[in-house]
Structures are given as structure tokens and as C-alpha cells.
Amino acid sequence: MSTERELMSGVDTAWLRMESPANLMTIGAVLILEQPIDIQKFKQIVQERLLKFSRFRQRVVELNGSPHWENDPHFHIDHHIHLIGLPGRDQQEDLQKLAGDIISTPLNNTHPLWQIQMVDNYQGGSALIFRIHHCIADGISLVRVMLSLTDVDSLPPPTLQQNNHHDRLGNLFTPALHWLQHEVNLGEQLLQDGLALIEHPEHLIDLAREGVAITSEIARIAALPSDPPTCLKGSLSGRKKVAWSEGLSLTEVKKTAKRLDATINDILLTAATGALRSYLLEQQPNQGELLDIARLHAAVPFNLRPLDKPITQLGNQFGLVIVALPVGIQSPLMRLEQVKHAMHSLKHSYQAQVFYGLLGVLGKGPSVLEQTALEVLSKKASLVMTNVPGPKQSLYLAGSRVRQPIFWVPQSGEVGLGLSILSYNGTVQFGVVADENLVAAPDRLVSGFNEAYHALQELAASRSEPC
Secondary structure (H helix, E strand, C coil): CCCCEEECCHHHHHHHHCCCCCCCCEEEEEEEECCCCCHHHHHHHHHHHHHHCHHHHEEEEEECCEEEEEECCCCCHHHCEEEECCCCCCCHHHHHHHHHHHHCCCCCCCCCCEEEEEEEEECCEEEEEEEEECCCECHHHHHHHHHCCCECCCCCCCCCCCCCHHHHHHHHCHHHHHHHCCCCCHHHHHCHHHHHHHHCCHHHHHHHHHCCCHHHHHHHHHHCCCCCCCCCCCCCCCCEEEEECCCEEHHHHHHHHHHCCCCHHHHHHHHHHHHHHHHHHHHCHHHHHHHCCCCEEEEEEEECCCCCCCCCCCECCEEEEEEEECCCCCCHHHHHHHHHHHHHHCCCCCHHHHHHHHHHHHHCCCHHHHHHHHHHHHHHCCEEEEEECCCCCCCEECCEEEEEEEEECCCCCCCCEEEEEEEECCEEEEEEEEECCCCCCHHHHHHHHHHHHHHHHHHHHHHHCCC
């Protein structure tokens, strides 16, 4: 096998260096399948589809003080896919505990930085727990990659032929492209008036390099107040806990948004804000006065990759925006108005490009610069929040229907909480990953999200009633 090495990009290097024992830079996901699947059949699918990307066969090595990609001379798929049993009573909380334990475990850096655990016999089917290092690609890309293992019906297409590499990848991502072209994520809505730029994000990066409006944007980010001290801030243990909800009806969410003159993302962000408020009051009831004026900030990934084209190479192509979440407001309707205002103010923001450009610069400089940047970000934000559109129809993996997909992106610095929203097959899934030293009961945030959404739904229903 060739030992040819490729220099890692500055942005990917930044994410590699951000890893710490307390915050692993791994993107985690769980796919719950209705029927059991055969592990050998699954390995064949991974071999045909995932390993077409060289990154999944390459390990990271240091050369002259810089990280490089090189083919793993000892690569074997059995190093990366393992069949395991589920201890406990075969309940969701048992799978959540297992997933948290696995996500808390570092990847083996002598091999390519990814692992898949197949949980046998989970509630009559199977479950897959993915871990993929952030230096390989960003979360949006990796969700697309993971879902490329699936098919739109229970009969997978014939084995891919060894034809042109680009054509192979184009065919591979046709289903993913179909649903991505017809859905909208938070980042796109923030710049919906600049759709041409979203279709050609290289223009955004050019603008960032040229410094158009960048100086004022950096000043605005620097001027953001630090988040107040809450139970969501503190020292991290490195042990993660995860939880997720049953899916909400996307049709009902759309109805709620329309009746309240809001977008779907406005509704979901407001529900997440309500969940955070409830949890903070539950954990810190003596801080009610503080919450009357407080806002928490979430770092939200913003896609900078064209969504109208297949992914022909991996890597990180996204920035971050800092979104204010008005946890201090008691009224659900007023919280919604504040979220809408925050979204409007970010529509023409250059924050995403600023962060992308900074990561590229930091990845090429000494690691102390990244630590300084992480400290600043940790003070500005209390959590990371992702919102990714998924397929509108059911998907199948090795002939088994995917009942529910859940995913989480890593947190960096001293941020220990991540919230994720993923639409799938007419539903919206809400997930939580948190350092157990900060959030001992992530399921409370899940139930708080559902309660906050239903409060908005009731408000919307009351508006539709005749006078």
C-alpha cells in the first residue's frame, strides 16, 4: 500500500488540535433499525460506499510538526466495525447510556479515525453507533455520508461497478442530493436573501479574504457579552451522556409556525430556548431574578458547502454563528419574537465566514492561538446547536427500515452541552449530548423541549379558533 502523504488543510488541522481529554472532537450518531441486520452484509455496504472516500482508509501522522494524511498500512475493516450486545433491559435509556459511554471513548489514532458499533437485538431490530473525527469532515457532510449507506427502499441497488470515481460518487449521493435540495437548514435561512452566494459559497470565502465588512463583524463578535455563570458552565469530566426524543410531526410543526407567523426554525429554536429555561430554573431556582434579564448564546454551525452538488471530497467547509437564546423571558410568545429578531439580525451577518477564515489561519499557526480562540468562544457561548434537514421519506439499511436517526456534533473548549435537531420521514428528532458534570439528566432537556413546543402549539391553536 502506498505511503504517500497529504498535508492536512488548515481548517481540518484546527479541529484536530481542538481535541482534549474533556472534549473529544468526534461526531456521534445513532441509527435505530426496525429489523436485525447481518454484520457481514453491513460491512460489504461500508466497503462499497464509505471506503470510496480515501479519508476512511487514512490515518493521521505528524511530519515536520504538521499533521498529514497517509494510507493506513494495516487497514482492516474489522478494526472499525464491531458487533456488541446491549446490557440492561433493552430500553431506550439502556441504549442512551451505552451510546454515551462509547462517545466518551477516544478513537484509536493509529488507525483511521472512525468506528461503528452494531448493537445486536435492540427492541427487535438493531442499532448502529457511529463515531467519526471532526478533522475528517464537518457534521453536515458526515450526516450525508452516513445516510449514503442507506437506500430508499428495502432492496439495495446492485453492487457499484468500478467505473469513473466521480460518476460513482455522483450516483452514490443522488438520494442525499434529492432531499437536501428540497429542505432548508438554519444556516441557509440566515442568508436566504443571498441565495446565489449559498449556491456558490466560494464567493463567501473570497469576500472573507478580501475583508468586506469583516472588521466590523469581528468587532461585533468580540463585543458580545460573556454568558452568565449557570449550571451549564463549569469544569468538564470528559464523560458524556446522551438523550433523544420521539419525533414530533413535521406537518404539525409547520402548522404551528404558519399560525404564529414564524419559520420552522424559529419554532424549534424557541422550543430549545424554553427547554434551557426550564432546566436552569429547575437546577437553580434561586436564580429566577437573573433569568429575567439573561440570554444564553449558542454556537450554530453554518454550511459553506454547495448543497446542489454531490460531495466528491471530505473536509470541513462550514463556519459558526453565535445566536442569542432569550432564556430570561417567561412568555413563550415573547421568546418567539426575540428569536425571530435574532434570526433577522443575522441574515446578512459575516460571522460564518469570519469563523471559517479564523480556523484556517489558526490551523496553520501555533496551537496556543487555537487555545486562546477556544477560551474566547467558551465565554461567548454555553452550548453548540445544530439543525440539519434529513430525508422526507423512510430509508433502509441492508434491507431494514431506519426507524430513527440521531446525531451530535462535538463541543469545543469548555462548552459541555450540544443540542441537535434533525428532520426525518415527516418527523423532527431532538437530541442532547452533555458532559455529565454539567448536565446529569439530559432527558430533562428532552422533556423540556417537548413541553415548550406544545406550549407554542397551544398558542397557535388558540389563534386559529373562531372569535
